[in-house]
Amino acid sequence: MCLIITAFAAIFSTIVWYFKLNDRKYKMGTLSLMYWGASIMWFVDGIFAVANGEQFFEISIDDAVLGLVIVAIGLIAWIIMLLISDPKNIFSLKKQK
Numbered sequence: 001m002c003l004i005i006t007a008f009a010a011i012f013s014t015i016v017w018y019f020k021l022n023d024r025k026y027k028m029g030t031l032s033l034m035y036w037g038a039s040i041m042w043f044v045d046g047i048f049a050v051a052n053g054e055q056f057f058e059i060s061i062d063d064a065v066l067g068l069v070i071v072a073i074g075l076i077a078w079i080i081m082l083l084i085s086d087p088k089n090i091f092s093l094k095k096q097k
Contacts, residue, residue, distance in 0.1 A: 001059055003042035005067030009074070010035035025087035031078040038070055 013035055017028035046056040086092060 001057065001063040002067035002070065003039060003046060003057065005064065006035055006038040006042055006070055009071045010039045025085070027078065027081055027085065030081065031074065034074045034077065035071070038074065 010032060013028065013032040017032050020028075049058075050056050083091075
């Protein structure tokens, strides 16, 4: 379930990056790369699970919650990056006044 959730987040963020926010100041590409990295990580985990005789997809509430937590942590990291880079110069305008 983690793979499914992070793959949907990766696909959605890539579509938004490609069609809407292709400029670099919002760092949408970085968010997409974080989710694609998580998707690749869960894919490799699924391959090793199959090699050990387990199922590729683990469908459970705990696994779904873990996937949602990973997506939330990616969003939090992206928001922190945006606050540091200040793409709309909100914090620098307050310092000048």
